Amino acid sequence: xxxxxxxxxxxxxxxxxxxxxxxxxxxxxxxxxxxxxxxxxxxxxxxxxxxxxxxxxxxxxxxxxxxxxxxxxxxxxxxxxxxxxxxxxxxxxxxxxxxxxxxxxxxxxxxxxxxxxxxxxxxxxxxxxxxxxxxxxxxxxxxxxxxxxxxxxxxxxxxxxxxxxxxxxxxxxxxxxxxxxxxxxxxxxxxxxxxxxxxxxxxxxxxxxxxxxxxxxxxxxxxxxxxxxxxxxxxxxxxxxxxxxxxxxxxxxxxxxxxxxxxxxxxxxxxxxxxxxxxxxxxxxxxxxxxxxxxxxxxxxxx
Numbered sequence: 001x002x003x004x005x006x007x008x009x010x011x012x013x014x015x016x017x018x019x020x021x022x023x024x025x026x027x028x029x030x031x032x033x034x035x036x037x038x039x040x041x042x043x044x045x046x047x048x049x050x051x052x053x054x055x056x057x058x059x060x061x062x063x064x065x066x067x068x069x070x071x072x073x074x075x076x077x078x079x080x081x082x083x084x085x086x087x088x089x090x091x092x093x094x095x096x097x098x099x100x101x102x103x104x105x106x107x108x109x110x111x112x113x114x115x116x117x118x119x120x121x122x123x124x125x126x127x128x129x130x131x132x133x134x135x136x137x138x139x140x141x142x143x144x145x146x147x148x149x150x151x152x153x154x155x156x157x158x159x160x161x162x163x164x165x166x167x168x169x170x171x172x173x174x175x176x177x178x179x180x181x182x183x184x185x186x187x188x189x190x191x192x193x194x195x196x197x198x199x200x201x202x203x204x205x206x207x208x209x210x211x212x213x214x215x216x217x218x219x220x221x222x223x224x225x226x227x228x229x230x231x232x233x234x235x236x237x238x239x240x241x242x243x244x245x246x247x248x249x250x251x252x253x254x255x256x257x258x259x260x261x262x263x264x265x266x267x268x269x270x271x272x273x274x275x276x277x278x279x280x281x282x283x284x285x286x287x288x289x290x291x292x293x294x295x296x297x298x299x300x301x302x303x
Contacts, residue, residue, distance in 0.1 A: 037182025053267030078247020
């Protein structure tokens, strides 16, 4: 979809997540987290292409870069502007390809500067990005989470009713070892796992020979552990990186490529799973704060 193309109407009505009185995103039908627990697996690339794929299908989409310490969305979407406020209270998101965008990267004076914040500041920024940004009516808000199982995921589990998480991994054990932990965290804080994306699954050389550079089976192993479907396998394609560096998701720049077709199929599957996720949905996520057997109320703290 070209930037100046008239936006299509949503293809059909979607079921919507249950929205409580304190939900910071009351007009958003689906909140989809893209997470990994592991850096370097292409999580942000999957998030950008998922958002772009959903937008190309005609859905109203927002993309929130929740990776405060390592924002990638400005580069991958080619946006360098600065958000503004028309009333001094709310923040207008930037946009490209019809996707509404927010990232801490838009607010930094120096793109190479480090964000050195402790948990409370991180929590406050994320709250503002959800509550104070005028997202408007959206069918999907895709959130690109940072690696690991820390403050951002916990804040989201407490503050917003999440439709589900798309978990990204690569096939090799050194990646899946960490991704298993991310799935375990989702189970503990009641974030549903929509499915798993195996990225960089294989590479096809100029002679057409397929090479599984990082092994095989990791994505399916994570999906089995999560008791969720393997949404798709995305090949290792240099054009994904090349177009991301140029600021255009590959599903927009080269929609007929093998990687683009795989990513679009994943987006279509995400729509189906989100639509089915809200049947009988009338309550927000809950966290077990009982401390388990023995009723200990405090979490263990490493010293």
